[in-house]
Amino acid sequence: MHNEEKKDNLRLLLEKDTSNESHYYYCLQRFGDLNGDYRSLLSTDPINVDIELLRLPDANYELCVALLIMLLRESHWIEGSFERRYRNGEVQQIISKMITLL
Numbered sequence: 001m002h003n004e005e006k007k008d009n010l011r012l013l014l015e016k017d018t019s020n021e022s023h024y025y026y027c028l029q030r031f032g033d034l035n036g037d038y039r040s041l042l043s044t045d046p047i048n049v050d051i052e053l054l055r056l057p058d059a060n061y062e063l064c065v066a067l068l069i070m071l072l073r074e075s076h077w078i079e080g081s082f083e084r085r086y087r088n089g090e091v092q093q094i095i096s097k098m099i100t101l102l
Contacts (some may be wrong), residue, residue, distance in 0.1 A: 001031050003102040010099045019086035021072055033065045038073075041066035049074055053090060061101040068094050 009027055016023065028034040041063050044051050052070060055063065071091060075082035085091055 006031055007099050007102045010095050010102075014092060014095055014099075019083040019091070021075060021082050024068060024072060024091075028065065028069065034069070035065075038066040038069040042070065047074075056093060056097060059097060059101075061098060064094050064098045064101065068098075 009030070013023060013027055025034065039045075039047070042052050043055070047070060049070060052067060056067060059067065068091070071082055071085055071094070074085075082091070
């Protein structure tokens with residue numbers, strides 16, 4: 001998928017204003033960006049989500065994808081965490097940064 005198409009899809013995702021995880025998984029899968037090796041781009045082990053999110057201002061596109069996957073995976077372990085982070089604006093910040101970088 002071309003970068004302009006990705007940007008359009010990410011903008012639509014922001015406009016949907018949804019914390020439904022399946023929409024984010026769908027976009028990442030459609031882009032070919034959903035990869036299981038996201039942990040290799042993270043700096044903490046075990047993963048400290050709050051510390052990793054501090055890296056967003058200097059992140060490249062690949063790190064943004066890893067951060068988004070990290071939040072989606074966090075929700076697998078901690079019920080409701082993705083929705084909470086969405087309400088706090090953290091998910092939208094990642095998506096906005098991805099749009100800027102494309």
